[in-house]
Amino acid sequence: MVNLTLRQLRYFQALSLHAHFGRAAEACAVSQPAMSVQIKELEETLGVRLFERSARHVRLTGFGEVFAERADSILRGVDDLGDLARASREDFSGRLRLGVIPTIAPYLLPTVIGHLSHSYPLLEIHVRETQTSKLLQELAAGRLDTAILALPVSDPAFEEIELFRESFVLVRPESETGKPVPSPEKLREMRLLLLEEGHCFRDQALAFCNIQSALPRENLDGSSLSTLVQMVSAGIGVTLIPDMAVRVETRSAHVAIDHFGTPQPFRSVGMIWRKSSPLKQRFRQIADLVSTAAHERRMSSA
Numbered sequence: 054m055v056n057l058t059l060r061q062l063r064y065f066q067a068l069s070l071h072a073h074f075g076r077a078a079e080a081c082a083v084s085q086p087a088m089s090v091q092i093k094e095l096e097e098t099l100g101v102r103l104f105e106r107s108a109r110h111v112r113l114t115g116f117g118e119v120f121a122e123r124a125d126s127i128l129r130g131v132d133d134l135g136d137l138a139r140a141s142r143e144d145f146s147g148r149l150r151l152g153v154i155p156t157i158a159p160y161l162l163p164t165v166i167g168h169l170s171h172s173y174p175l176l177e178i179h180v181r182e183t184q185t186s187k188l189l190q191e192l193a194a195g196r197l198d199t200a201i202l203a204l205p206v207s208d209p210a211f212e213e214i215e216l217f218r219e220s221f222v223l224v225r226p227e228s229e230t231g232k233p234v235p236s237p238e239k240l241r242e243m244r245l246l247l248l249e250e251g252h253c254f255r256d257q258a259l260a261f262c263n264i265q266s267a268l269p270r271e272n273l274d275g276s277s278l279s280t281l282v283q284m285v286s287a288g289i290g291v292t293l294i295p296d297m298a299v300r301v302e303t304r305s306a307h308v309a310i311d312h313f314g315t316p317q318p319f320r321s322v323g324m325i326w327r328k329s330s331p332l333k334q335r336f337r338q339i340a341d342l343v344s345t346a347a348h349e350r351r352m353s354s355a
Contacts, residue, residue: 059131061095062124064088065103069121070196072111129195136198137331145335146175152188152200153180156254156278157322160297161201164346172342184251192327199336201343203253204323212333213325216344219351221258221293221318223311224285230309237262244290246281249274254320258293261318282306295320297350322347 067077068088078088096103103117113121139147149169153162162180169178181188181197188200193210206213223234235243240262248255255274273290275281279302281292286306294302299310324340326333 055098057095057098059128061091061098062128064091065095065124066121066128066196068092068104068111069113069117070191074111125194125196132195133329133331140331140335144175145173146177148177148179149339150179150181150196150198152192152197152202153182154185154188154200154202154253155182156203156248156252156295156298157201158182160295160301161343161347161350164350165201165343168342168346169339185253186251192325195327198330198332199324199326199339201322201324203257204321204325206325210327210329211325212328213323214337214340215321215323216340217347217351218319218321219296220312221261221320222296222299223291223313224282224294224303225291225309225311226285226288227307227309228288234311234313240291244273246273246275246284246290246292248278248281249276254278254295257318257320261293278302282308293318297347 064077064081064083067080068074071077071080074085074088078085081088092104099120101116102114103120105112105114135147139145158180166178166180169176181191183191185202185206188197188202189206189208189211191197192200201216204213204215225232241264245258245262245264247258275284278294278298282294282302283306284290285292286308303310324336324343326336330336
């Protein structure tokens with residue numbers, strides 16, 4: 054019988070996620086030597102290498118990838134047992150691992166965290182900001198509890214609930230203030246700056262303009278909304294950003310902000326969680342709280 058410990062599985066999961074001993078150890082709140090010892094003991098117990106190690110990289114072996122799927126399933130089951138007990142208690146406490154996409158996190162999180170802390174003072178909130186594809190992977194693996202992102206996700210493993218809808222606005226150089234707002238067809242003829250591949254907001258903007266994402270777009274992509282707005286301020290082109298980002302991203306930029314007529318581009322923002330989660334009723338309560346926080350933020354920005 055092979056004797057594995059939950060600690061070893063937790064450390065293995067962290068290392069497979071971060072692919073770096075230092076970052077994995079930090080995530081587990083242990084020293085790097087302690088992390089290395091536990092991984093080595095796990096491999097010795099199994100009699101198989103789980104990771105390929107080099108001076109710069111740590112990668113899962115073929116067996117490590119198979120083992121990771123089973124380890125995620127075991128740890129998810131253990132977490133669900135704990136969540137089952139948490140769901141039965143009157144006070145919602147413990148750790149909440151919340152995922153958020155980058156085009157929402159900087160603008161909505163401050164208000165949401167404030168509301169969560171007030172409503173659930175015993176809750177320990179851990180935030181993970183990354184792109185939708187990674188959030189879905191980590192949510193499915195049990196490394197996240199819930200996530201705020203753009204809908205629809207349309208995955209039968211997840212329950213999703215719409216929180217609110219928000220429009221996209223056009224950001225142009227300040228010199229174009231007062232000019233007619235271009236139609237989607239006209240936007241296709243302009244230097245349209247978009248987020249780099251992997252961001253769902255990029256796909257939504259392309260869909261509005263009916264532009265094929267496979268078309269070459271050299272020097273027209275940015276890594277963040279802030280970068281895009283500053284590029285517009287420098288006269289490089291125009292861009293679209295979500296309404297919630299306007300106040301933060303344009304305060305130090307020389308740009309003009311315009312709203313589109315009909316059809317107005319928009320996105321649906323929602324929360325998702327695993328349908329099997331014992332905490333799904335709590336997540337519905339949190340979704341109501343997030344929706345309220347978003348409404349208050351919009352009112353304060355009006």
